[in-house]
Amino acid sequence: MTTQAHAAARSQASGTTRALLACGVAAGPVYVGVVAAQVLTRDGFDLSRHPISLLSLGSLGWVQMADFVVAGLLSLAFAVGLRRVLHPGPAGTWAPPLVGVYGIGLVAGGVFVTDPALGFPPGAPSGMPDHLSWHAMVHAVAPPVAFTALVAAGFVFVRRFALLGRRGWAAYSAMTAGTALVLSIWPGQDGLSVRLAVAIVIAFAWTTAVAALLMREAGVSGAGAPRREMP
Template sequence: MSSQSTSTRDARPALSAATRTLLVCGALAGPVFVGTVAAQVLTRDGFDLRRHPISLLTLGAQGWIQVAAFIVAGLLSLAYAVGLRRVLRAGPAGTWAPLLVGVFGLGLVLGGMFRPDPALGFPPGAPAGNADPMSWHGTLHAVAAPLAFSALVLACFVVVRRAVVLGQPGWAAYSATTGVLALVLVAWPGQEGLSVRLAVAVTIAFAWTTALALGLLTSE
């Protein structure tokens, strides 16, 4: 997983300023999203991560903050996908990794544009259960978020193959662990603790996108 290993086994011309900027966008997407969520989890009245999925942060008077986090992180990820295409196009994962990261970014943007329905008592005054029936925008949000997450997990496994081909066992192990752990956290049976597991899975997956971007930036 070290940049030295990446450099010696995946030599390529120096990155252009534009490509570097696109990769920096990828390095920033995770900290922007996770940092914004963490700040709100600690400060939003009535929000309890043990009960409430982070998507509910898009609701209420301060919901615009999380809406912006979704859209900004999505746009940064879309820019990152372009950067990945520029860097990887001549080698393994050159098609699918950028495409899947692009789908991830699009899913984030859509997740911000279409808010979920109030539920589980959040924002304060909302019904204690889930919305039934769901609104059209709640339905679109419910589709966009899993789409984004699934695309990113698949990107992890695509990069596993790339790392194996290039002889980078550290990156192969890290990418595989990220993909498997994220899937296990989300797919674990039972609803208890689901919102916490989702938040941890998102954090782990975003950490991987940041690490990959930084690795490519430092591997010239």
């Protein structure tokens, strides 16, 4: 292969990497934007009482189902991009599969919907169901596992940024992972839906910021192969 052909192949590889990282930039705004629009417009939905998962029900439930799936697929693409820019090294070993688990969990949350509850969609029982359907049980497991994986990925990045001497990014990653974890495990049902929604927004804002950072760095590395850092 000629030198020119090698350069073209490296440029294509770098462009593919940036496109995969761009999926990580897009995942959060897409998910949060679609959820926010539904929270404001869906008849009978009250975020102070209803978890986001209930938006997958009713005549417009397909919107949130698609939102889960699209955000999950974008996150999976981001995981591939992470592998390309972080491998080899501890971050390259742990962060991509953790973000991949997050993506898979989002897809599962869209495919396997929860059961009607808490008066949503309109006409549903006012309380929680006595027995969960099989798909509701899958849904009940998938998002918590996915979110735990994303929080773990945040702590992986804390170490990476600290080793690189990027204290601001290390602190941001630590605050994001810690705050999201506390909000998700805080005891009590009062305000739970709001706390989880805030945790999701915080976590997705972080993934967007990190993806944008790595995307810029992939561009700075030039038309050659994506830059790989050991931490």
